[in-house]
Amino acid sequence: MSRSSGGGIAVGRRKPEAMGAASPLTVVDLFSGAGGLSEGFRQAGFNVIAGSDNDPDALATFSTNFPEARAILGDIRLESVKERILEVSRQATVLVGGPPCQAFSQVRNHTRMIDDPRNSLYREFVDTLRVALPPAFVMENVTGMDQMGVREQILADLSLDGEYDVQSQVVDAADFGVPQTRKRLLFLGVRRNSELTVPVITGTGATNSMVLARFTGERRPRYQLVIQQNLLSMRIAEALADGADLTAVTASQAISDLANLPVGNRRDEMACDELPEPSSAYQKLMRAGSDDKLFNLQVPRLNKDTELRLHGIPQGGNHRDLDEELLGRYLTGKRWGQDNGSGRLSRKHFYAYRRLHPHLWAWTLNTKADCVYHYEIPRALSVREMARLQSFPDRFIFTTDHRRGPIEGRHDGGPAHSRYRQVGNAVPPLLAKCVAQSLLFTLNASREQDRIRLKVG
Template structure:
């Protein structure tokens, strides 16, 4: 006799353009709705995912509104990545005065009121150092959840970039953990495998592909064009002739900032995709062999989005800053799939308890 299928329904808080949702869906989880306050997220989220979109702040959401999206006789998952900029190591002015700091408390509130069987939260590792995270974990534990948390090197799971993320999994069914790279059947992926070997057409700085409007590269000033031509894959601005080096880097205070104005290396992973990855001077975002920064499409691919993922409606203008923000802020799709497959494995492990709950039993 075939074991009954146990569906998992999810709500994605702070959904962004849909990186986490898309990954969860790849793992076989039915994401019912995404919630985000940024209107630019709505088109890519709904166009590429079989889910509804709520343009609303999580702080204004009531649990009964989210409860209506879960289907009967399904395991409920509450997922999300609260805005991470305020906790990021890139933010030198992190402050509890930032309203985003407290959005995690609203996530906690909704989890405590809904009591879904599963909860997951992804964020930057720096969140571990803040009391608001300890409060979040403590609240889950007080509500009967088993909680696991770990720093994940996304490269270990096949994401073609150096990106460390904090992943929390919580379950009211029993102890839970992420799949290992071996269980996920992961293999390292290089920049070449992701965006090389003719996967995307060659492009000049300041131009866009005639077919794929997202495959467009920022303009370069004459000086920056000379700089990128003098740049070596994996090198730094220290490789340049002296006349190309910026005055700020010649000062003692600027000599240590070697991680800008660099090219990627074909056979290694890319650096962490930030919201400004499309700018040559914003990090090691120079294309390994073409004289330009990587395109919006290449950044999306390095974040795990499929080649046909649409971020802009037909005929609408492509704003580099807006789309760069959506891509850089996204949960890598592969990481979302890892979380989803880990949840599926967990539910399978606790099948008897789950079936008892879905047929009218109750968790303690």
């Protein structure tokens, strides 16, 4: 495989072909993880033909849920892996991915982002795009890129010297029916000479309509929704309170049917008929197509100190709501975890004592099981409940590579942690579906124009 002097792959230009009405719209997912982007595109009607990742556990989940797709395991920077990725990427209608970008310091040291060796995975996404030249692409990433002022650099890199029209925007998953606020920076591009138009992704505006405010002065603080006084906010509030409305979804509307999972539950599956009837349209949506079993139901054990603290935190609350006697490092005399020597909770614990509010969406989930606790019961969430808050349907099963022990690309922590990590790192499928539907409209419009031209000709 030959490379150009600038680090890219030297290839000839792929001409944009007319997309025949019968040809499927296909997706290749780079840095796919478990497959959140792929799931959204599949729900929108695209055919997922391949996914690639260096994490064998995440790719095992992708392979389980996309058996029709090619799962490519390995580091994209390796020539043998890159060749397999390029082979399928040339067949893609849309190339999608969220390459990890470790370095934002180029703003200060005047090194372009794509040239920083810490961003080599981002460079590989751009290289793959340059070779495959699909009609459209989507790249998503954290909004931290904006804070360091590199958005214009990325737009320039992804345009490939004018090959693509590229637009960027920040979106919040809760504005697209996901029961979680999660901001992502999206870059959408279409071939400039393909007569396609870059779509703008438009949400409901739910996240700007209300806030969860903390009120003090009573026996203990409480949290309550405060709604902006305008017509849109009032409509969003009505939708949020209506379990039959999917416009905006609360934590309880997402997971209340799983509330009876016990602390320390080791049973990872159950028959669906053991569940209560769905109490919201969102629960019905998530259960659709899940056959007769539900998976990923194990719940972490809870030590006595954590249980005592959770009883002292109201719905929607956090460490700020703990009484003084609950701020000690060890409450019941049993020593666990790291001790900072102060006898009190350290700053790192402040992110571990947060309870959902039942009448609002969740805050942004991370990769740890203790990043969120149930709004009603003093316990952590199962992987399935976190997947619900990410908008993964119940038929989507999280698993790990069957091989044991350290293997190339595997993260430390064991299978249980890997499943939480996969969920926490994913793009919410309902957000991805909205992006895919916007591209689908653009691509289908182009197909119709091609059909008319062929008929006239």
